Amino acid sequence: AVCHxxxxxxxxxxxECRKRHSSACxxxxxxxxxxxxxxxxxxxxxxxxxxxxxxxxxxxxxxLIRHGLVQSQTELDRHYRFxxxxxxxxxxxxxxHCPHCxxx
Numbered sequence: 001a002v003c004h005x006x007x008x009x010x011x012x013x014x015x016e017c018r019k020r021h022s023s024a025c026x027x028x029x030x031x032x033x034x035x036x037x038x039x040x041x042x043x044x045x046x047x048x049x050x051x052x053x054x055x056x057x058x059x060x061x062x063x064l065i066r067h068g069l070v071q072s073q074t075e076l077d078r079h080y081r082f083x084x085x086x087x088x089x090x091x092x093x094x095x096x097h098c099p100h101c102x103x104x
Contacts, residue, residue, distance in 0.1 A: 020053040037082070047059040
């Protein structure tokens, strides 16, 4: 769930989001798109807008960075890693993790 009540830190994720629905609280967006998404792993990716009015519009890394939702390079690296893993097809068993950089 995403709240729309904390008027000091409301964030529209994209220009299209701004047109279609109200902005959401920074803390809720960070919880949903960074903390929960990275806790749940690749099954949360690709990230999509929370509001049904956006019809599943993709949320990109640039939006996470622009609004300060990603607060460290480690979080950004995890985001990229899960984005790549989410594109993997279930039948593909050729994806391996590099033991040196922990990246597929």
